[in-house]
Amino acid sequence: MKKNSNNIFRKIADKAYEYGFVSNIKTDIIDRGLNESVIRLISQKKNEPEWMLEFRLQAYKYWETLEMPTWPHLNIPPIDYQAISYYADPLKKNKEKQNREIDPELMKTFDKLGIPLEERLALSNTAVDAVMDSVSVKTTFKEELKEKGIIFCSMSEAIQEYPDLVRKYIGSVVNYRDNFFAALNSAVFSDGSFVYIPKGVRCPMELSTYFRINAANTGQFERTLIVADDNSYVSYLEGCTAPMRDENQLHAAIVEIVVCDNAEVKYSTVQNWYPGDAQGRGGVYNFVTKRGDCRGINSKLSWTQVETGSAITWKYPGCILRGDNSQGEFYSVALTNNFQQADTGTKMIHLGRNTRSTIISKGISAGKSRNSYRGLVRVSKDAVNARNYSQCDSLLLGDKCGAHTFPYMDIHNDSAIIEHEATTSKISEDQLFYCSQRGIATEEAIGLIVNGYAKEVLNKLPMEFAIEAQKLLSVSLEGSVG
Amino acid sequence: MNHEKEYIEIFDRHRQLIEEPCARLLNIEREKAFIKFKALGFPKSNDEQYRHSNVAKLFATDFGMNLGRININASPAELFTCDVPNLNTRQEFLINDSYYKGGNNKKELPEGVLLGSLNDFAESSHELLAPYYNRLAGNGDSIAQFNTSFVQDGLLLYIPRGVEIEETIQIVTMLHSGIDMMSNRRLLIILGENAKANILICDHSSNNNKSLSTQVSEIFLADGAQLNLYEIEETDNNNARLAQLYVRQNSNSRFNHCNVTLTNGFTRNLTEVVLDGEGAETDISGLVINDKQQHTDNRTLVEHRTPRCNSNELYKYILDENSTAVFAGKMLIRPGAQQTNSQQTNRNLCLTSCARMYAQPQLEIYADDVKCSHGSTVGQLDENALFYMQQRGIPIEEARHLLMFAFAGEVIDKIAIDAIRDRLHMLVEKRFRGELNRCKGCTLCK
Numbered sequence: 001m002k003k004n005s006n007n008i009f010r011k012i013a014d015k016a017y018e019y020g021f022v023s024n025i026k027t028d029i030i031d032r033g034l035n036e037s038v039i040r041l042i043s044q045k046k047n048e049p050e051w052m053l054e055f056r057l058q059a060y061k062y063w064e065t066l067e068m069p070t071w072p073h074l075n076i077p078p079i080d081y082q083a084i085s086y087y088a089d090p091l092k093k094n095k096e097k098q099n100r101e102i103d104p105e106l107m108k109t110f111d112k113l114g115i116p117l118e119e120r121l122a123l124s125n126t127a128v129d130a131v132m133d134s135v136s137v138k139t140t141f142k143e144e145l146k147e148k149g150i151i152f153c154s155m156s157e158a159i160q161e162y163p164d165l166v167r168k169y170i171g172s173v174v175n176y177r178d179n180f181f182a183a184l185n186s187a188v189f190s191d192g193s194f195v196y197i198p199k200g201v202r203c204p205m206e207l208s209t210y211f212r213i214n215a216a217n218t219g220q221f222e223r224t225l226i227v228a229d230d231n232s233y234v235s236y237l238e239g240c241t242a243p244m245r246d247e248n249q250l251h252a253a254i255v256e257i258v259v260c261d262n263a264e265v266k267y268s269t270v271q272n273w274y275p276g277d278a279q280g281r282g283g284v285y286n287f288v289t290k291r292g293d294c295r296g297i298n299s300k301l302s303w304t305q306v307e308t309g310s311a312i313t314w315k316y317p318g319c320i321l322r323g324d325n326s327q328g329e330f331y332s333v334a335l336t337n338n339f340q341q342a343d344t345g346t347k348m349i350h351l352g353r354n355t356r357s358t359i360i361s362k363g364i365s366a367g368k369s370r371n372s373y374r375g376l377v378r379v380s381k382d383a384v385n386a387r388n389y390s391q392c393d394s395l396l397l398g399d400k401c402g403a404h405t406f407p408y409m410d411i412h413n414d415s416a417i418i419e420h421e422a423t424t425s426k427i428s429e430d431q432l433f434y435c436s437q438r439g440i441a442t443e444e445a446i447g448l449i450v451n452g453y454a455k456e457v458l459n460k461l462p463m464e465f466a467i468e469a470q471k472l473l474s475v476s477l478e479g480s481v482g
Numbered sequence: 483m484n485h486e487k488e489y490i491e492i493f494d495r496h497r498q499l500i501e502e503p504c505a506r507l508l509n510i511e512r513e514k515a516f517i518k519f520k521a522l523g524f525p526k527s528n529d530e531q532y533r534h535s536n537v538a539k540l541f542a543t544d545f546g547m548n549l550g551r552i553n554i555n556a557s558p559a560e561l562f563t564c565d566v567p568n569l570n571t572r573q574e575f576l577i578n579d580s581y582y583k584g585g586n587n588k589k590e591l592p593e594g595v596l597l598g599s600l601n602d603f604a605e606s607s608h609e610l611l612a613p614y615y616n617r618l619a620g621n622g623d624s625i626a627q628f629n630t631s632f633v634q635d636g637l638l639l640y641i642p643r644g645v646e647i648e649e650t651i652q653i654v655t656m657l658h659s660g661i662d663m664m665s666n667r668r669l670l671i672i673l674g675e676n677a678k679a680n681i682l683i684c685d686h687s688s689n690n691n692k693s694l695s696t697q698v699s700e701i702f703l704a705d706g707a708q709l710n711l712y713e714i715e716e717t718d719n720n721n722a723r724l725a726q727l728y729v730r731q732n733s734n735s736r737f738n739h740c741n742v743t744l745t746n747g748f749t750r751n752l753t754e755v756v757l758d759g760e761g762a763e764t765d766i767s768g769l770v771i772n773d774k775q776q777h778t779d780n781r782t783l784v785e786h787r788t789p790r791c792n793s794n795e796l797y798k799y800i801l802d803e804n805s806t807a808v809f810a811g812k813m814l815i816r817p818g819a820q821q822t823n824s825q826q827t828n829r830n831l832c833l834t835s836c837a838r839m840y841a842q843p844q845l846e847i848y849a850d851d852v853k854c855s856h857g858s859t860v861g862q863l864d865e866n867a868l869f870y871m872q873q874r875g876i877p878i879e880e881a882r883h884l885l886m887f888a889f890a891g892e893v894i895d896k897i898a899i900d901a902i903r904d905r906l907h908m909l910v911e912k913r914f915r916g917e918l919n920r921c922k923g924c925t926l927c928k
Contacts (some may be wrong), residue, residue, distance in 0.1 A: 072532065073846075381835060396850035399817065409841040411860045414832040418860040420843065426850045 017309075020244030020274055023109040025134065027215045028089040033082045036060065039187055042087050046156050046190075049163060059176035059186030066180045072314055072343040073372045073404055077248070079285070086188045086252060088133035088215040106132065113212065113241060127152055129209045133218055134190030141205065151196040152207055155223055158194035165196055169227050173256035173293045173320070181252040182289045185221050189254065192222035195233040199265070206462055211240035211251075213273075213284065219250040226256070228263035230296065235266040237465055240309070242274040246282045248311060249274075253288045260394050261296030261323070266304070268461050270469050273309035275476075280339030280368075283311025290317035291347075294326035294355075302329040303346065304460045306469040308476045311340060316374065318347030321355035321383075328357040331457040333469070335450075336369030338454070344376035345392075345407075350383040350416070359390035362454050364473075365401035372404040379416040388411060392422040395453055397446070447474040485541040486523040493631060496549050503551045504634050505604035511616040515630030522624035524895070531623065534749050534808045534840045535779040540722045543692055545664035548578060551634065552822040556658050558582055569901035571652035571682060574598075578657060579665035579695075594642035597651070601635040607830065610640070613671055618700045618728035618754075625724050629666050629696040635670030643674035645703065650680040650899055657687040657695060657721065669699035673707035675733075679874045680710045682902060687717040697725040703735035705759065710898055713741045714906070715749060719774060722748040733759030733788075740896050741768040742906060743778050744913060745750055750779040757784070757791040757819075767796040770895040771913055772805035772837075779808040784826075786819040795826040798893050800886060801837035810842040813856070826856035831863065831889060862888075883914050 030041060038385050043053040068079070090106055110130055127141035136154030145152050151162060158166050176186035193209045211222050228234055242249060251273060259265050267290075276283025280435065286309075292301040303317040313336075319328030330346040347390065348357035365371040371394065379386045394403035405422045427449050435445035451458070451470055457464050493500070493516060501509045524541060548554070558575040572589065574597065575582035581599035596603055596610075604611055619626045637653060657665065679789060680877065687693060692873040703709055723746060731737055743749055755764050770778045784793045799807050813824045830839045843856040863885045871881035890910050897903045 361902040394845070394847070396847065396852075399820070399850045401850070402846070402848045404847060405843075405845040405856070407841075407843060407858070409839070409858060410859060411830075411832060411839040411841070412835075414835045414837060414862065416832070416860060417862070418858075420841075421855070422843070422845060422857075423848050423853075423855040424845055425853055 002165040017244060019113060019241035019272065021112070022243040023105055023214050025090045025105045025214065027182050029085050029215055029218060030087045031215065032085045032277070033085060034084070034188065038086055041191060042188060045087065045089070046159070048159055050165060052159055055171065055176070056187050056437055059183050060419060062177055063180070063183035066183060068180050072374070073370065073406070074312055074314060074341045074343050076285070076312060081249060083217070084219045085217055085337065086219060086221065087190055088218040089135045090132050090214060093141045098295065104155040109212065109214070110210070113210070120152050127205050129154060129193045130212070131191055131193075131209060131222055132212045133215050133220060135463065136191045136193070148201050148204065149198040151194065151200060153194055155189070155192040155194050155225065162194070162196070165227070169225055169256070169258055173258060173291050173473045174254050174289050179289060181287045181401070182254055185223060185252050185254045185289070189221045189223040192224045194254070195234065195236065197234045198362060199226045199229045200231045201235040202232065206237055208237040208239070213242040213249055213251065216245060217247065219252065221263055222253045224253070224255045226258060226265060226267070227258045228265045230261040230263060232263045234466070235462060237462060238267070238269045239272070241272050242284050244274050244277070248283055248285055250285045251287070255288070255290040255317070257292035257301060259292060259296060259299040259301050262298045263296060264300040265292065266302045267292070267317075268465055269305040270304065270465055270472065271307045271309050271313070272472060275309045275340050276311040276338065278338050280311070283340070284309065286310035286315065287317040290315060291320065292318070292328070293320045293322060294328060295322045296326070297323045298325045299323050300327040302331070302460070304331045304457065305333070306457070306461070306472065307332065307334040307342060307344060308472045313342040313344050316345050316347050318349065319357065320349045320351065321357065322351045325354045326352055327355070330359045330361070331460045332361045333364070333454040333457045333473070334362070334371055335364040335473060336366070336371045337476055338367040338369060340369040342370070343372045343374055345373045347376045348378070350377070350379045350386040350388070353382070353384045355383055356387045359388070359392070360456055361392040363392070363394040363403055363456055364397065364450060364454070365394065365403045366397040370402040370404070372406060374406040376408040376410070377418060378410040379418065380415045381412045383413055384415050386416040387393045388416070388418045390420040393453070394422070394424040395450065396424065396426050484856050485538060486519070489541070489628070490520055492547070499549050500632065500634065505601050505608070507604040507608055507612055507615055508633065509603065511620070511630055514620070515616070516625040519624055519627035519631050522627060525624055531781070534806065535777065537625065537724065540694055540748065542817070543662055543694070545692070545694055546659065546661045547632070547664050549634070551580070551842040554578065554658065557584070558654065558656060569650070569905070571650045573652045573654060574637060576653065576655045578636055578659060578663065579633070579813045580635055586839050592647065595645060595647065596638055596640040597850065598638060599635055600638040600670055603638045611638070611670065614700065614702055615670060616700070618730055619698045619726065621834060622698070622726060622728070625696060626726050627697055629668065629698045629726070632666045633668045633698070635740040636670065639671045639679070641673050641677040641679055644676050645674070646678040650682055652682045652684065654684045654686060655695075655697070657693045657717065659691060659693070662692040665695045666696045669697070669708070671699065671701045671892055673703050673709055675704045676706040677704070678708045680899060681712070682899065683711070683713040685713065685717055685723065687721050692719065692720045694722040695724070697723070699725070700738070701726045701727070703729070703731045703737060705733045706735060707732075708736040712739070712897055712899070715743045716745050717747065718745065719747045719776065719842055721746060724750050726752040727754070729755040729764070730753065731757050731759060731762040731764060734761040735759065737764045738896070738898070739766040740893065741780070742893070743768070743770045743772070744909060746776055746778060748777045750781070752781045754783045755785065755793070756787060757793065758787045760788050760790050762788070763792045765794045765896070767896050768798070770799045770807055771890070771910065772800070772807055773802035774804065776805045777807065781808070782811040783814060784812070784824065785814045785816065785823045786824065787816045789818065789820045789822070791819065792823045793825070796893060796896070797828045798890060799839060800833065800890065801829040801831065801839055802833045804836045805836040808840045810844070811856070812844040812846060813854055814848050815847040815852055815854065819843040819849050820851040822849065822852040822854065824852070824854040828856070828858040829889070831862045831886065832860060843886060883911070886914055887911055
């Protein structure tokens with residue numbers, strides 16, 4: 001009996017990464033390499049205004065002066081930035097109609113991923129912006145959203161149609177000088193989503209972006225900008241997958257969120273980039289800068305992330321709590337298996353009065369992976385009555401993996417109350433024994449326990465995502481125990 | 483900012499002067515350390531380990547160094563009389579960077595115990611000390627290398643296997659000089675199997691000049707050895723202290739350490755404990771009470787190399803006025819160090835809006851069957867407790883003192899020597915009341 005069930009699990013483990021297929025789509029890829037003319041070419045292909053090109057070139061010049069930082073607890077093989085192609089467009093242009101048609105193969109790809117691009121097929125109440133390689137393929141429910149005044153479109157479209165809005169906010173949260181990858185992204189970013197929720201509007205459906213890398217030897221550099229004006233609310237989801245390839249691919253994105261007075265933004269990510277195979281070959285390098293600026297009073301921003309994919313994850317979604325009474329939240333489950341590495345966490349910068357932040361981080365390491373939590377809580381001199389609670393738990397499955405916690409607390413105010421707790425442990429023998437007694441096989445029991453352990457975070461995800469995330473957690477764990 | 487250059491020049495120019503009075507062992511290690519120091523230089527501001535403590539600027543002052551071993555005409559008896567009641571200790575003095583040989587300890591030490599000048603013993607017992615001296619600090623950062631390069635003397639305590647010293651050994655380090663002075667001193671403490679000792683280190687200064695001391699201590703505990711080590715810093719606001727404590731513990735050894743910083747200028751204490759034998763236990767704690775512009779940076783690294791070891795850390799800070807403080811504690815669990823129990827607690831009280839606290843409790847774990855946790859808080863006194871006490875007629879000021887006193891008490895109570903514990907309770911209470919916080923014995927307080 002045990003043998004049989006093991007076989008089944010092995011099978012599941014073998015096909016663990018089910019999004020690893022490659023779509024055969026004619027893609028327009030520019031030559032590899034990065035220089036000023038590549039940036040001009042990207043800008044030209046997108047028919048961008050002059051100011052956007054200036055923005056890119058400025059960032060590129062700054063990037064050239066930088067060196068890749070080495071402080072994270074990660075082992076990153078050197079990246080050759082000249083060996084990457086910075087633009088890949090899977091849409092073919094119909095010259096006569098000047099219309100961009102969607103290749104049926106492309107439609108199929110997204111169907112296969114469970115992301116129907118035809119609105120009639122959409123089951124859930126979710127509007128999707130689908131991004132493949134460097135280009136937004138389609139954005140659904142645009143018209144319905146427009147009626148409410150909500151703008152939900154691709155970044156390229158926004159630059160054309162709402163240049164004033166984009167110009168006002170882009171780079172205002174993550175400056176191109178912020179870090180190495182922010183500078184790189186600002187120079188070469190190709191697409192992404194733009195969301196604007198007008199004053200007093202509660203977005204009636206979940207907005208979502210689905211990122212897919214398909215072409216080989218390309219990097220994905222998208223940029224997402226979300227602006228929630230006064231008294232508005234939006235819940236935004238992000239998902240991502242990539243084909244299985246032996247070489248590593250770079251994904252360096254920027255997400256900027258602006259939260260105005262009394263507004264609330266909920267940002268959820270289920271990150272499932274290709275993690276590489278069991279020998280540690282291939283996989284996506286996920287180096288992302290995500291930050292929200294709670295600039296309005298009573299504003300609220302909540303990050304929820306489930307990180308199961310990527311060979312290397314290196315990101316710290318953060319909140320700048322600038323407005324008085326603003327709130328930041330960060331809920332994270334990071335699971336690493338085989339040779340995956342993760343150095344992730346958050347930054348909570350308390351600037352306004354009575355600001356509050358909560359950090360719940362659950363790390364799970366299996367195989368030979370390394371999983372680190374790194375976070376910063378800073379309370380500035382004027383942030384009176386700041387309150388923070390952080391909890392970082394790590395779970396180790398196996399004796400060859402590592403789990404680390406590196407929290408930083410910089411407190412410059414006497415009225416702050418800051419609490420940080422961290423624990424590291426393995427799955428308790430008692431719990432496993434209890435499950436076995438009730439006829440639950442070990443693998444299944446571990447899945448159950450891990451899901452229970454991560455529940456606090458999974459509960460924060462919108463329904464459909466929560467189910468997907470739960471499945472992901474069990475799939476990613478297959479083969480790691482026993 | 484290239485102060486290392488100045489010191490490299492001094493070293494090259496006065497090499498003979500430095501090496502002449504010193505034992506061969508010190509000079510052999512000096513050679514290696516100087517090469518490392520030359521390569522490293524002083525810690526830069528972007529060095530993660532020195533992120534909030536700008537050490538390089540300390541070396542900007544033109545300090546005098548007593549490289550020629552000029553005898554300072556000072557008698558510790560005049561500078562210092564310890565007035566802790568009922569404290570029966572054996573007093574040893576380190577004046578600036580030299581062991582004071584004029585002490586009058588009448589009691590004979592048990593056979594085989596070596597206690598005295600490090601330099602003298604390094605000369606006479608080269609074979610005995612060679613496997614220990616600079617074995618732990620040799621891999622240290624540039625401050626450790628700087629110390630090894632310039633050190634000329636210090637204190638050695640060697641206790642052979644099975645010997646217990648009941649009397650507490652009190653090591654008083656005095657800074658005494660008419661000019662701005664730098665001293666580089668060294669402590670080497672070796673306990674054989676099942677040896678036991680209690681050590682109290684009192685760090686004092688008796689002048690108002692600027693002073694900088696680097697102190698590197700290496701402690702080796704063989705199987706089953708037990709050491710209680712307490713350090714109390716009561717220097718002055720002009721004093722900078724860069725202390726590094728390296729400990730290696732073998733099986734079933736016990737190490738209790740409590741480091742209390744009451745008055746200081748700029749202090750950085752690094753404590754690195756390696757648990758290298760099954761069943762070793764370590765308990766390190768610290769209490770910091772800072773005000774004015776005081777700066778205290780406590781860094782700890784507890785490395786578990788073998789299974790079934792326990793470690794416990796408790797650090798508490800009370801920050802007043804413009805003081806700044808850092809706590810960075812790391813627990814490193816090496817692969818294979820299964821069934822480790824490791825706990826770290828850091829609690830901080832900020833009393834003014836100008837005080838700054840930087841806390842970095844860290845875990846780095848490579849074994850799965852472990853129980854490790856850390857907790858860190860920054861906050862204020864409990865409003866409810868204050869209210870409760872006021873309701874019962876205790877004035878707010880008094881209530882605050884009581885609560886702070888209790889807060890600090892948790893660390894002080896870890897000290898196993900009654901007289902010291904009582905004394906510290908009193909000192910801390912005085913400190914909170916803004917009264918004189920020195921031992922009355924210091925020349926400054928007389």
